Amino acid sequence: MTNFKLCLLFILLLNHPAFSQENSVHIRINQLGYLEEDSKVAVVFGNKAIKEPFQLILQETGKVVGEFRPKAITTDQWAGYQYCEVDFSKVTQRGYYFMKGKSSGTTSSIFRIGNDAFGNHQETLLEFMRQQRCGYNPTLDMVCHEKDGRTFFGPMPDSSYVDVSGGWHDAGDQLKYLITSSYATAHMLMAYEMYPGRFEDKFNAFGQPWPNGIPDILDEAKWGLDWIHKMHPAPDQLFHQVADDRDHKGFKIPNKDNSDYGWGANQYRPAYFATGKPQGLMKYQSEATGVANLAGRSAAAMALAARIWEKDLNDPVFALKCRNAALSLYKLGRENEGFQQGNSYSAPYRYNEETWADDMEWAAAEIYKLTGESNYLEQAKKYALMSNTQDSWTVRDSAAHYQLYPFINMGHYSLHSIVDENFKKVLEGYYLDGIKYTLKRAEKNPFHIGVPFIWCSNNLLTSLITQVILYEKMSGDRSFEPFLSAQRDWLFGRNPWGTSMFTGIPEKGEFPVEVHTSLYVLLGLEVPGGLVDGPVYTSIYNSLLGLTLLKPDKFAAFQNEHVVYHDDVGDYSTNEPTMDGTAGAILMMTHFSKK
Template sequence: MLMKLKLILLLITGLGMMLQGRCQSDIYLRVNQLGYLPQDHKEALLFSHSAVREPVLLIRSADNRPVLELKPEREKAENWGTFPFYYTLNFSAFTASGEYFLRTKKSGHRSSSFQIGAAAYGRHQETLLTFMRQQRCGYNPTLDMVCHEKDGRSFYGSLPDSTYVDLSGGWHDAGDQLKYLITGSYATAHMLMTFELYPEKFADEYNALGQPKSNGIPDILDEAKWGLDWIHKMHAAPDMLFHQVADDRDHRGFKIPNKDNSDYGWGENSYRAAYLATGEPQGLGEFKSQATGLANLAGRSAAAMALASRIWQSHLGDAVYAAKCRRAAISLYKLGREHEGYQQGNSYGAPYRYNEDTWADDMEWGAAELYALTGEKAYLEQAKAYALQSSNADSWTTKDTAAHYQRYPFINLGHFALHRHVDEEFKSILEGFYKAGIDYTRRRAERNPFHIGVPFIWCSNNLLTSLIAQMILYEKMSGDQQYQQFLARQRDWLFGRNPWGTSMFTGLPEGGEVPEDIHTSVYVLLGLDVPGGLVDGPIYRSIHDNLLGLTLNDPDEFAHLQNDHVVYQDDVGDYSTNEPTMDGTAGALLMMAHFGMEAEQSPIPELADGPGPFAPASSNRSNRISDKSEQQVDFLPGER
């Protein structure tokens, strides 16, 4: 009997120790691994299977010394399952610069290290450009190779099918090697607007080919010009606009770009289909896209060209290229006016495509930028009309869900572009559009412990960076600072304040928990870890578990952290959550420039006679041309 009692006591003691150990090991601390600016709202999140009653210490890494004791504040928002206890740790009042980490006072659980200071975000806007250079088609400086020189052969429209057109260049869209004007036009225009807002944040360390050699032009403009030159090719004539090169016949496994095994009827690694926008449904295979016009593509391509014309004239003193972009902007916008409606992406053998079905927002943006460029009142009146037509009907921010890329771009930058040109009453209308979207997402955010306001549809990280940009621009427009805490929470999610404790950018921060097994060929086949790429991000489990062809290559390292609500997996087999995208990365540039440091040295001195802060690198540049030489600029076919 005594032996039985001892055995029972041992079992009880062992079980107690196991439960205590489980409780301790089930405490997770989540922080922004990149860090916090001194005046930021600074919050970490703690979650556990059981109640946490111990304080948490803020520890200075340099000497392992506690500098602040924090009391966990219980989150009352509905949890996502798995973990029933969530706590906020607020250390906003602490502003001393340095490297720190959080540690529970008794059990010793610690967070990742992070920075506090003005340099927390460094110059990582430049890091994002590193990823953009990796996505280049044509000459790829990351791989030092030339690919897809035979893009492409036309389908649909006025040209006979299979007519050769030179559409080389541009960017590969994501881990695959398709090229879309849908995403390329937005990426280009977003980069140009970001430069206009933050010219002092961008350095010159690479030349136009993306090689590590300065050329007197900020690198963000070199990258934007890669997109501009491709858009010029896509708009080969005033009545012509290509919208896509290649389709899902591309999806034949991982491949090096200059050894593309896809076959569009001319053999492997040869010509690829080039789709001419017609404003009507298209599709060479089983699945047809929907289309009602061209204005979505024409409008934002016009915005990109109008922005470029101003920048290349005022900042770079290149009147030749400025004139070329001006003519293209006018021509593209005219095409949009003549064919109002939207063109979607095309698929061939799978049901997945870019389902954009909005266009008034793009025409608003194009008209606003053209008014800024030309001063013609008709553009201003048209921009205002398109703004009212778009309102928030085109925005995902006031919706609970959307189809893949249905309401694209994920931010209406036309509202911001128009704002400076209108009277106070119309300014309030535009500010109200942004504010309504922010308020709607904030109400959604109050329903979860991470306070994240986006619906977790495909490319949720793109929605998040767009929401952050919308808050930044809203504050610039209105002066209203009430959303700074909400903004910080959205940003911090992207760098580790999330269930998985991971950054959503490859290589950021260096040495942190970051996406590693990403769904892209250069990683799988060459082992290249290119930093700066924004991955798609978590999606609803109800979407994730019904996707075709999604198979993990390795056991899920985050299996113990997953829940029934949203899923993220760092695995090359998960194309839905762990594939970095070109337009998502470009769309994060405004956010990164906003928080990042200034360039160490502006690449171009100030123009004596120009409105912009940059000028030619030297006085003998051919950019400064006479009126006579300006007349020698090439025209678009049929423009004379």
Template sequence: MTMQKQLCLFIMIILGTDLCAQDSLYIRVNQLGYLPEDVKTALAFSKRKTRERILLIEKVSGREVKEISPKPIPSAWGVFDHFYALDFTDITEEGAYYLKAKKSNHRSAEFQIGAKAYGHYQETLLAFMRQQRCGYNPTLDMVCHAKDGRSFYGPVPDSTYFDLSGGWHDAGDQLKYLITGSYATAHMLMAYELYPDRFGDTHNALGQPGSNGIPDILDEAKWGLDWILKLHPREDILFHQIADDRDHRGFKIPNKDNSDYGWGENEYRAAYIATGEPQGLGKYQSEATGLANLAGRSAAAMAIAARIWKEKLDDQAFSEKCRKAAISLYALGREKEGYQQGNSYGAPYRYNEETWADDMQWGAAELYRLTGEKTYLEQSTTYALQSANADSWTVRDTASHYQLYPYINMGHFALHQVADKDLKKTLEGYYRDGIEYTLKRANTNPYHIGIPFIWCSNNLLTSLITQVILYEKMTGDTQYEPFLTAQRDWLFGRNPWGTSMFTGIPAEGEYPKDVHTSVYVMLGLDVPGGLVDGPIYRSIHDKLLGLTLNDPDEFAHVQNDHVVYHDDVGDYSTNEPTMDGTAGAILMMAHFGMPASPPPAK
């Protein structure tokens, strides 16, 4: 927290009023910075009109590089009525900068302009993924949940033991979901295929320091692949969840789990087999109509892996294992079309996914690319036309939490790689319609942000960014670059709170510190690279159970009654880093980032 923010917070607590906000001019920038060719805009806002000019200052020399005349933006946000755009797109000279009001001396955070502004942060996100590992956790150097798990539902007797160790803890809690794990795995594999030069080799397969001849992103994806293979031990069984909200008994170290599923604390955990029917061992029942959402995107992950391990790593045995799993998983999805949701026990919250055609489209497209069998191409096309944008939040004003998951239809891009000319145009149109709809929303607010602020809004935002990136790759159309840049910049500080939404990024900037995770609360570990849930509508936030702030709100001077964000351990709705959110941002980071450094000479 800056000295200015500390003083404002002190005044607010003592006097009960926010005097600092009355005359302050707040300047928000992307703290990571801007590539030389970027559209470069910052935002200033205040409660009163201002004509004060803004100076762009080169940090090292103190040189005034540009004097900017703020351009009024005819829209408001929360308690602030006056917003101004600060454009310095014409500045391409590399260096460190900040913006400063000419008379009042209000300053922005520092930022970079240059080709290296985004560095190797894609690798930082992988560091957070390693911290989420279950089984052997390299960050903590411990083994946890080795007894996962004992089955419920499905074609075997309840409490049958299966080895389901591995995978990733979902967020600040220690549940494991195929819903999120399958997407995280497939997303990382697609990111590698699109940007293979962006990922280095500084860790081994266990996530420990030291190269092993395999890019770290593939080591991390394989951690997910190995777990998915365990979840599908035979053709008629697919596990979809390990543990449930009985896990939520306060913060805890993973290898000292105090949750009890009937076998005592830190023992076996419940493992749910997907049946395509409602489930729930406690008060609440999930909804379900099938299991194709899980089977389809798990098949996509396995098919992509089969290609990579064969063509890039020359590992024929693992490639064949993934190929067989992809075919089997996809067949299971065909047999039981529909969706399987997450399960809850004593609380009403669950992952309530209600889409599946998009996942089967993705799985079929990747299987066609792997096998060349035309049946897969035909089926992927059918699913694509069925899914279209019906499964997408991008053409809706709102949606429930995880209702339309994943937050981007990766199947449209995968199918586009093998589609004929007419189908390519149709798929491009689906992406473009979503971009245009969100662009209309963006034009109604000063931040030019196109998402609805439902729970996990940052996941929506990184997915929208990814959709624009993939649309550009499909079409060569770059007309949405300014929109893309505005979405990206929000994530790194061009937002009301002036904070990055990734832990530890940038290291000297404003970023989430008091995050809702056990390793922070109990061990004091600040693990960089985790994407927090993000801002949420106040109307949703205030209705959530068990949510309370542990400390005075450091953002009270800019908070509003519309959309809220807290950097506070107690706010699990806005400040909890998520595994799938972080994995889903890796493609975006790789797109803007630099190639990996070459490995050291041996």
């Protein structure tokens, strides 16, 4: 072979994707950036050991503000890469930066250092919540599912009409669950109570773009509250789900729903009554022992709302309505302790919640703050001891889908402020046990992530972040701040794929686009702020039904035998944004927002 041909072959090899991938270096950072006093650690990996120093460069001037030696990470290696960390925590000067390998020339995306790095993205998450609305949808400016619904399993005859219109669609599908909506509503209200000065007023109650004198997070929470009131039409009645997996007939615009539940396409949908007993219209039966999970969470939301609408919004009429609902829902939970799961029809997948004492603890604590009646405080403490740490996924290595839901016990934080010092330590200990267990798990992977990669792993991660934040507020212990930063940074790009897990965040970054939603597939709408399900164990991905990637996997080089993530419409297991996952990230996002 001539020298010319050898040179040509060498050039072709250099440009071959596999060759270039093997010899490339990858920098993973938080694309949004870092608060000034944050731990700031990039993960760098490549096919070979990385020894080159990395420079931090101020984007405005091109000035090198620091040079840092990588530190090898001695943990399990994913996909055969070798990993190291680059710690630049000492840099606190505000500005836009990028990181660069001194020898390889590899650069990161541009990111911000400054206490404004996270902007006000809690408002971006609310944008996604508004596009999930059922009834009037402001994103589409149309009304859907006006005929929800017809009852099943209730004290009234099956197929009786009841008005359960409104609420939120659950995810890329158009079902509605009290399981998730009650948590989303209560979470938003607690986030507002903790950070009342960090929310904007740019939208009205219908989600239309003009202010109404009420923070937008409360407008969104009220959308949930109004639906919960409909799902609780009488003191002894509670519905828990509207529609079922007959919904899954392909992608569709909400007001043109082709699903047929026995009354024709785009007509009535079933409204399932919470009986506290197993349910199912076909062969798949849910498990149930009571209704306290649903009644408790809903009561907590109503008690929070009663305080906020009375004191902050000067609306005693709505406040009284929420107070009465809180008391009747809590009573319903007391009389029917246990859990009610979601219903499926023709597929085996459902929300498998099996916990309820945490919800009753939260409800009792909030109602005590509302009423001052000591019996609620004593009951809250009893439920706290019942729920303890063992009801949490944080001390387990796996769990069924939504088995231990919500993914954080907010009741511990609510109760902490109203108990004696000894009981405060008990509650702090419950959070601490989970943090320590997840910290041990985090030591086994190069990104120091503490969650098991079961379905909806991102929901677990935002809940773990929230748990650390609440623990810090309760105890004053900030020793887990580096762990907290690592969990947060994963969600914005410090992960194998270098992608944010929120649609549209950051605006010019790498984030999910090919999401499993009708609005993207049929209308091309890219609605920002949605938290996608997130990576799953490869074994889970391979076992799920109906998963087919529709495009070549742009992250193929970073998939491995351990975990996978795909930005692909065909992967509902990792790339479907969820309503409750997004709502459950609002407290976290608000905590890190502009100070």
